[in-house]
Every structure is written in C-alpha cells, then in structure tokens.
Amino acid sequence: MLCILHGYLLEGSGSNLWTREIVRALVCAGENVHLVCQENHPELYDFIAEARLYQPDGTVETTLKRQPDFPGRCVLHKPLLGDTLPVYVRDRYEEFANVVPMVELGDQAIAEYLARNLTVVERVVRENAVTAIHANHAVLMSVIAERVGRATGVPFAVMPHGSAIEYAVKKDPRFHGFAESALTGAGRIFAIGPEMRQRVCETFPKVDGVADKLITLNLGVDTAAFEPVARAGRAKRISGLKQALATLQRGREADRAARLREDLARGLIANELTAALDHARGYVEKRPDEDLEVKLSGIDWAGDEILLFVGRLIASKGLQAVVAALPEIIAKRPRARLVVVGHGPQREVIEALIWALQHGERELVQTIADQGGILEGGAGGLSALRIYLDQLATAGELDRYFERAAATIRPDRVVFSGYLTHRELKHLFPCADAAVFPSVVAEAGPLVFLEALASGVFPLGTDFAGMAASIAAASRHLPGEATSLMKLRPDPSHLAADIAAKAPEALANGREWQDNLRRAAVEGYDWSSVAAKLAAELKALAQG
Numbered sequence: 001m002l003c004i005l006h007g008y009l010l011e012g013s014g015s016n017l018w019t020r021e022i023v024r025a026l027v028c029a030g031e032n033v034h035l036v037c038q039e040n041h042p043e044l045y046d047f048i049a050e051a052r053l054y055q056p057d058g059t060v061e062t063t064l065k066r067q068p069d070f071p072g073r074c075v076l077h078k079p080l081l082g083d084t085l086p087v088y089v090r091d092r093y094e095e096f097a098n099v100v101p102m103v104e105l106g107d108q109a110i111a112e113y114l115a116r117n118l119t120v121v122e123r124v125v126r127e128n129a130v131t132a133i134h135a136n137h138a139v140l141m142s143v144i145a146e147r148v149g150r151a152t153g154v155p156f157a158v159m160p161h162g163s164a165i166e167y168a169v170k171k172d173p174r175f176h177g178f179a180e181s182a183l184t185g186a187g188r189i190f191a192i193g194p195e196m197r198q199r200v201c202e203t204f205p206k207v208d209g210v211a212d213k214l215i216t217l218n219l220g221v222d223t224a225a226f227e228p229v230a231r232a233g234r235a236k237r238i239s240g241l242k243q244a245l246a247t248l249q250r251g252r253e254a255d256r257a258a259r260l261r262e263d264l265a266r267g268l269i270a271n272e273l274t275a276a277l278d279h280a281r282g283y284v285e286k287r288p289d290e291d292l293e294v295k296l297s298g299i300d301w302a303g304d305e306i307l308l309f310v311g312r313l314i315a316s317k318g319l320q321a322v323v324a325a326l327p328e329i330i331a332k333r334p335r336a337r338l339v340v341v342g343h344g345p346q347r348e349v350i351e352a353l354i355w356a357l358q359h360g361e362r363e364l365v366q367t368i369a370d371q372g373g374i375l376e377g378g379a380g381g382l383s384a385l386r387i388y389l390d391q392l393a394t395a396g397e398l399d400r401y402f403e404r405a406a407a408t409i410r411p412d413r414v415v416f417s418g419y420l421t422h423r424e425l426k427h428l429f430p431c432a433d434a435a436v437f438p439s440v441v442a443e444a445g446p447l448v449f450l451e452a453l454a455s456g457v458f459p460l461g462t463d464f465a466g467m468a469a470s471i472a473a474a475s476r477h478l479p480g481e482a483t484s485l486m487k488l489r490p491d492p493s494h495l496a497a498d499i500a501a502k503a504p505e506a507l508a509n510g511r512e513w514q515d516n517l518r519r520a521a522v523e524g525y526d527w528s529s530v531a532a533k534l535a536a537e538l539k540a541l542a543q544g
Contacts, residue, residue, distance in 0.1 A: 002026070002538055003130040005038040005121060005141040009093070010045060011421050012286075013311075015136050016162045017447050021072055021220055023047060025531035030071035034124050038085070038118070039079075040095055042076045051076040061189070061410040073126075079120040084109055086140060088167040089314070090377070092285060102140070103172040110174070114143055122148045130154055131542035132189075137164040139175045142182035149185060155541045157188035159217065160200055162443045162466065169203060176203075182216045183207045187541045190217040190534070192291060193469035194526070199442070205215065215537055219470070220527035225422070227457030228514055229430040233300040240534075241427035242293050251287030251343075251418050254294075256280045257351060257411070264355050264364070277348040277375060285343035289418035300530040301431055304338045305507040308432035308449045308457065310425065311439070313344030315373050318438030318495060320346070322413070323353055325500035327401060330408035332504035337412075339432070343419040345376035351384075354414055357405040366391070384440070388496035422451070430455040434506035437461040438499060440490055446470070454521035458510025459480075460502055464492035477520040482513050 010020040019037065024047040035048075042051035042064050051064035054077065085093055086102035086109075093099050102110065121144050125133065133156035135145035145156035167173040183200075184207050187498075191197040191214050204210055208286050229237050233447075263276035282361075289295070299306070307329070311317040314432055322338065330336050340350075349372050356364035368375065369389055372382035392398040420428070435452040442465035449470045452459040459474075461467040475483040485505055488498045 001130045003133045005033045007134040007141050010039045021527045025527040027070045027072040027074050033074045036077045043077040049073045075278045077124050088163040117144045132538040137311045138179035143178050145181040148183045155187045158186045159190040165182045189213045189331035195465045204398045213255045220530040223454045223522050223526050226427040226451045226454035234431040237427050244424050250290040252283045252289045254291035286419045295415050306432040307338050308435040310341040313342045314344040316441040320382040321496040324385045324388050324496040327405040328500035329503045333507050338414045341417045351373045356408040360406045384492040384495045432457045434458045434510045450525050453517045456518045463487035464490045477516045
C-alpha cells in the first residue's frame with residue numbers, strides 16, 4: 001500500500017501535474033494509493049475513488065465515494081489547514097486567504113502547518129497499512145514523511161523538484177536544514193535526470209551517501225492525450241478546445257486589455273505606469289479569459305503559423321525575450337502568431353510592452369526593460385530585453401528594430417488565453433507549429449517540453465538544467481541540425497537574439513521532424529513506464 005504526499009493541488013503544471021499523472025498511471029496499473037494533498041475538486045479526477053476531509057479536531061468527512069473503472073484504487077486525504085498555505089513562488093489559491101512564500105513565514109506558522117499535516121498523515125499511514133511513503137519536494141512534505149517514518153517505522157522516499165530547492169532551500173537556512181534532515185532519513189531520493197542529481201549532491205553535501213540513494217526517474221507525458229494532428233485537422237481540435245472551455249468559470253474580463261491600452265495611450269509618466277498595470281489587474285487569474293473563444297476564432301488555424309508559449313507569467317520564464325524577438329520573427333514569417341498560455345503578474349507588463357512596441361514608444365519600452373521585475377511585483381529589470389536593446393543600439397540597428405516593430409506588432413499578433421489546465425492544453429498543443437520555453441532559472445524538467453514532443457510540435461528550449469536533459473533525450477531521434485535548432489542559450493545576453501534567429505526556422509520547418517519528436521516522447525517518457533519504476537522502487541524500499 002503506497003502513500004504519496006503532495007502539499008498542493010492536482011490541477012496545473014509542474015509537480016501538480018506530476019502527481020496527478022503518476023497517481024493515475026499507478027491506479028491504471030492496479031496499485032492502491034493513498035494520496036495526501038490539498039485538491040479542492042476530487043470529483044474532476046476519474047481515478048479518485050474516495051475523498052476524505054480531515055478537520056483540526058480529528059473529525060473526518062467523506063466528500064466523495066464512487067467506483068471508478070480502474071484496476072487499482074486511489075483515496076484522497078485532505079488535511080484542513082486554515083488560512084495559510086506555504087508556497088515557493090507567490091500565487092493565489094481559491095481556499096487560502098494567506099498564500100505566502102514559505103521563506104517569508106515565521107517559525108510558528110511553519111510549525112503549525114507541519115503539525116496539522118503530521119497528524120493526518122500519521123493517521124492515514126497507521127489506519128491503511130501503508131508500506132512506503134513518497135514525498136514530493138525537498139520541503140515541506142519531506143519533513144512530514146521523515147517524522148511519520150520515525151514514528152511508524154514506515155520507510156519513505158523524497159523527490160526534489162527545482163522550485164523548492166531554488167526558492168526555499170537555497171534562500172533560507174531553516175529549509176535547507178529541514179531538507180537535509182529529511183534526505184538523510186530517506187531510503188530513496190528520486191531525481192529527474194543528471195542535472196537534478198548533480199544539484200541535489202551539490203546542495204546537500206552533508207547527507208551521508210546521498211549519491212548512492214539517488215534513483216533517476218524520468219518525467220512523463222500522457223502520449224494518448226497529447227498526439228499530433230495534421231494542419232487540416234486543427235480547426236476540429238480547436239472546436240474540441242471550445243467545448244472543453246464551455247463549462248469553465250472565467251477569469252480576466254474582455255475589457256481589461258482595452259482599458260490598459262487606453263491608459264497607456266494617455267502618455268503616462270513613470271510613476272503612473274504601476275497604477276495603470278494595477279488598474280488592469282484584479283481578476284481571478286487561474287481561469288481562462290472571458291473572451292477566449294472569440295480570440296481562438298480570430299486565428300486562421302489552417303494558414304497562420306503558431307508559436308506557443310506555456311508557463312507561469314513571471315520574468316524567470318523568459319516570455320519577455322520572446323516578445324522582444326517578435327518583430328524579427330514576424331518580419332521573416334508574416335503569418336506568425338504568438339499564443340501565450342498561463343497566468344502571473346507579468347501578463348500586464350508584457351501587454352504594455354507589446355503596446356509600446358506597436359506605437360514606437362521607446363521610452364516606455366526602456367522603462368519596462370529597466371523596471372519590469374519591479375512592475376510585476378518582484379525586483380530588478382528584464383535583463384534579456386534590456387541587453388537585446390543595448391545590442392541593437394551598439395550595432396546601429398535600434399531604429400530599424402522599432403520601425404519593424406511598428407510595422408509588424410499588433411495586439412492580435414499575441415493571443416493571451418489565460419490559465420488552462422492540461423485537459424484543455426491537449427487540444428491546443430498539437431495546433432502549434434513550434435513552441436518556445438525560454439526559462440532562465442534551472443528547472444528539474446519542464447513537462448510542457450515533453451507535451452510538445454508528444455504533440456509533434458518542435459520545441460525551442462534553454463539548453464541547461466532539466467531542459468538540457470530533455471533536449472539530449474530528444475536528440476537521439478533527431479538529425480544534428482534539428483538538435484542545434486532546438487537549443488537556446490540561457491544567458492540573457494543571447495536569449496532574445498537566439499529566439500529571433502531560430503523561431504522563424506522552427507515555424508517554417510519544424511513539422512518536418514514531427515514523427516521523430518513523437519517517437520522520442522513515446523519511447524522515453526510515457527507515464528506508465530515512469531509509474532512502474534516508481535512502484536517497483538517503493539516496494540523494494542518497503543521490503544528492506
């Protein structure tokens with residue numbers, strides 16, 4: 001009997017998606033799984049047979065009970081935590097009033113969070129004869145696994161993901177200490193590829209035998225859901241996307257983009273720009289846009305060339321470098337459109353950048369380059385954009401760049417969808433000609449890169465960390481020129497220029513390698529094989 005600990009939801013990307021897909025694959029393979037997480041809507045996931053809510057006083061409420069048609073069974077256990085949810089990157093959750101980066105929380109708040117989870121997880125383990133525990137992230141679920149393991153004698157494994165290491169462990173000695181202790185006690189440490197193995201070893205040199213505990217466990221992709229489609233079939237897939245959207249609640253209202261453009265057109269001075277951006281915000285971000293169907297209908301899916309970006313809209317994901325490169329991309333591929341999927345505080349900043357490029361507002365472009373991080377609530381500027389502008393100026397090309405931007409950039413050239421889950425993305429992904437993932441922070445392994453491969457969509461990605469491992473795996477199925485085209489240099493001094501040079505070729509020729517991309521995904525990353533390895537390792541751990 002396996003227990004998987006995940007501190008967050010099942011919707012969305014990253015470790016949420018990993019948990020959702022691995023549990024589903026385990027249940028499909030006949031395993032019985034007890035899943036502890038904060039998912040609010042278990043009824044949406046067909047593999048969940050039962051859901052239980054644990055009140056602080058120990059009362060347990062069964063909120064879902066059914067008989068799914070799967071060989072195995074999943075029971076979801078949700079501890080009721082109160083208002084505070086510790087996260088890695090600031091975000092919004094519908095049920096929590098106080099969603100806070102854990103590095104900003106005091107010791108007492110962290111202790112209360114751990115205590116509430118600990119009580120529930122120990123109960124789940126004891127009452128359900130759990131034989132092995134798997135914890136996602138280096139903190140904080142690993143701490144729960146360690147303490148429950150110590151109390152019950154049940155062995156546990158930990159799978160570090162990049163976000164916890166980069167945004168908590170490396171930033172705060174409290175969390176480094178938590179993680180170091182948990183990894184010392186873990187019987188297995190799962191790592192997504194060689195880069196994560198190295199990162200774990202370098203971050204935790206005092207963990208005895210850390211290298212011997214590490215087991216490589218690939219990322220996975222649902223190759224049945226994400227599959228290629230011919231250009232002639234794209235319109236049908238978009239109809240399927242619209243049907244999937246029909247029942248969903250919506251986020252950003254249709255008039256907010258127009259409101260921002262109106263504010264920008266009034267010639268705002270620097271200290272008014274933040275107010276204009278805030279004026280355009282204030283909606284529920286983790287939902288699709290209100291007018292998404294209208295925007296989808298405005299695209300010629302048979303004739304336009306679609307460049308797709310999927311990710312959190314924050315500076316570290318690199319969207320600003322894609323937008324900086326757009327004038328060059330569209331000049332070479334006049335039918336090109338950028339479709340942006342995701343949510344985050346950078347959205348309004350990027351919309352302001354697009355407006356400024358369209359209208360030749362150089363001062364505003366420079367302000368965004370210099371202060372973009374601050375404008376989205378972080379710190380610093382958007383270095384890839386700023387460096388690219390400086391490079392153009394040094395080369396005497398800046399005037400031509402802004403002329404080209406004014407001639408090519410229009411609001412409808414960049415289509416924002418708002419937040420989509422992978423239930424919707426499976427319809428959209430195969431309708432793209434190329435995808436771009438220009439993250440400038442080390443990630444254990446971007447799942448969206450694999451979904452592009454499975455969909456036969458040519459991916460461009462920064463060639464470092466987990467992305468580099470995925471590129472290397474794909475390269476075994478590709479000719480050398482395709483592998484070279486796939487790689488973006490992550491250094492901000494090269495990123496926008498690389499996108500400007502490579503995205504047009506990917507749009508023009510990427511479909512040539514569609515079958516190769518698909519084969520790389522099917523043979524190396526299908527979730528069923530990943531789940532089988534995880535189950536085997538956890539059973540071996542339980543047997544000692």
